[in-house]
Amino acid sequence: SSKSGNFRGHGVAYPCDRVVETDAPTGKDDLIVITGAGGFIAGNLALYFHNKGFRNIRAVDKKPLYEWYQHVPGVENLCLDVSVEENCRRVCEGAVEVYNLAADMGGMGFIERFRVECLRSILVNTHMIEAAYRAGARRYFFSSSACAYNTLLQQDPNVRALREEDAYPAFAERGYGWEKLMSELFCQEYWAERGMKTFIARFHNVYGPHGTWDGGREKAPAALSRKVIESLDGGSTDITIWGDGTQTRSFMYIDDCVQGIDKITHCDDLIATPVNLGSSELVSIDELLTKVEKAANLKTPLTRHYDLDAPKGVAGRNSDNTFIKEVLNWEPSTSLDVGLAKTYAWIKEQYERRKAGKRVGIG
Ligand code: NAD
Ligand code: GDD
Structure with a gap:
């Protein structure tokens, strides 16, 4: 029989005009x-x-x-x-x-x-x-x-x-x-x-772990983790953030x-x-850095410098999860603190491996 999706992105239904056979569940050998x-x-x-x-x-x-x-x-x-x-x-x-x-x-x-x-x-x-x-x-x-x-x-x-x-x-x-x-x-x-x-x-x-953390393609959580690690390793008490730190995001x-x-x-x-x-836990980039510093067990926060000419993207972005919860009765729920602790530990390990001349993935 013909079926249609919800197509909430358009407010228009695009029903399928072909007969779609009911498919069997995907088997472990498929x-x-x-x-x-x-x-x-x-x-x-x-x-x-x-x-x-x-x-x-x-x-x-x-x-x-x-x-x-x-x-x-x-x-x-x-x-x-x-x-x-x-x-x-x-x-x-x-x-x-x-x-x-x-x-x-x-x-x-x-x-x-x-x-x-x-x-x-x-x-x-x-x-x-x-x-x-x-x-x-x-x-x-x-x-x-x-x-x-x-x-x-x-x-x-x-x-x-x-x-x-x-x-x-x-x-x-x-x-x-x-x-x-x-x-x-x-x-x-x-x-x-x-x-x-x-x-x-x-x-x-x-x-999260096994993602890009250096080289220019890295996103804010990995980039700030790496910058904290670099500052600590180099004996510096400074860190540079792109933008003014007030921009907001959610991180999954x-x-x-x-x-x-x-x-x-x-x-x-x-x-x-x-x-x-996506996650619906909205934080500013300043708050993200505070969480990274917590993951790094820093007793004294680094001195923040703001690069206002760096790429900033949009001023704020968050995920409304009403629809996914309605359909799947589920949404991403790992807290940023928990996820960042694991991510920071992985990036630190990669950083140390690279310093020791061992193979690392940076993407
Ligand atoms: P990633 O850069 O780590 O992985 C993408 C991979 O695609 C790379 O390994 C790259 O070599 C490979 N690739 C690119 N062009 C290719 C080609 N022509 N042939 C074969 N391989 C090719 O990125 P990711 O974070 O894992 O993102 C995966 C997908 O999720 C992408 O479509 C991305 O746009 C989307 N996405 C990611 C995020 C995020 O925050 N990571 C957010 C929104 C959407
Ligand atoms: N990358 C990065 N590096 N961003 C930084 C840094 C830094 O050292 N310091 C502060 N930021 C700020 C950026 O200026 C931006 O305002 C914010 O952190 C988030 O930057 P990104 O994590 O690089 O990207 P994004 O959230 O704007 O967009 C990402 O998410 C999209 C999906 O939500 C990108 O990865 C897109 O490709 C992706 O589709």
Whole structure:
């Protein structure tokens, strides 16, 4: 029978005009394909499915294997560029579920400067979704972003949390945000016109171990952790923050993120419907640094300097979790204090390994 998603992002229903067969639950031996798996979230997702007992996982990234954060045991690792159509066909061969997380992205330091690179990820999503469809995949997941929301609604640190319908009328983050919006549309039309079940999560700033912490693509939690470690190691009592420290964000711990991806992708009420996947614990960047200092067991806070010319992004951003709670009866719940303690410890270990000349992942 014909089905429709909720399509809260548009207020318009795009019912599927094909007959969609009821699919069997994905078996432990069915092939799960995960792109971007040499990176942060997809690498953790591969580990999550492996730990859940899935035995047929194909992990893909264009980075050479030695640069991947994680090599999950028993997983087939492919080093391929999925902005190339024929590679996507190879990657999706035999796939039952496809999780497309590959994207050229980073924190504000990257997406404000490299808008063309961000936009070019449209090739990844264009070719991956077609290849997944041709392969007969039963479920396709796409990682969208809170950067798809209308930036005019994010000009005040005391921001109203963003609801799914706030993406339209569209005024997304230049480059990166527009690519995400366009790729969301692909997901909606592959369902409406072709009957492939697609799922879209709008991630809000994700942090945790096995993510980028240096090199220019790192986001605020990892960047501030590294800066504290560098100050302590160098005997300095100073730290530089981008912006004036009043800008606000919510940060989601990686374990909540991978669990949320699984829940969303296996909920037919969310087919082709963008849904927030983020924490609703709003903090200012100044407060974030205070929490990092706590994770570092600092007795005396560092002296803060504010770089007002650095990339800042929007003034405030938070996730309204009404919709996800309504549908899944669940929301990300790891507190920032708990998540930061684990993240800080991991980054400190990486920093010390690098100093000792050992191999580390920095992305
Ligand atoms: P990441 O940079 O750690 O991982 C992305 C991976 O994709 C990288 O390893 C990169 O090499 C790979 N990649 C890029 N282009 C590729 C290509 N053409 N072929 C194959 N591999 C390619 O980033 P992440 O934080 O793990 O983000 C994963 C996804 O989640 C991305 O789509 C990102 O836009 C989205 N997202 C992340 C956040 C966040 O806070 N981390 C927030 C919103 C959305
Ligand atoms: N990266 C970084 N590094 N940000 C800093 C730093 C620093 O040393 N110091 C202060 N900040 C401030 C930034 O100026 C920005 O105002 C805020 O911390 C958050 O920056 P990021 O973590 O880099 O990014 P974001 O929250 O603006 O956007 C991120 O989240 C989106 C989803 O919510 C990005 O990763 C996007 O790619 C992602 O889609």
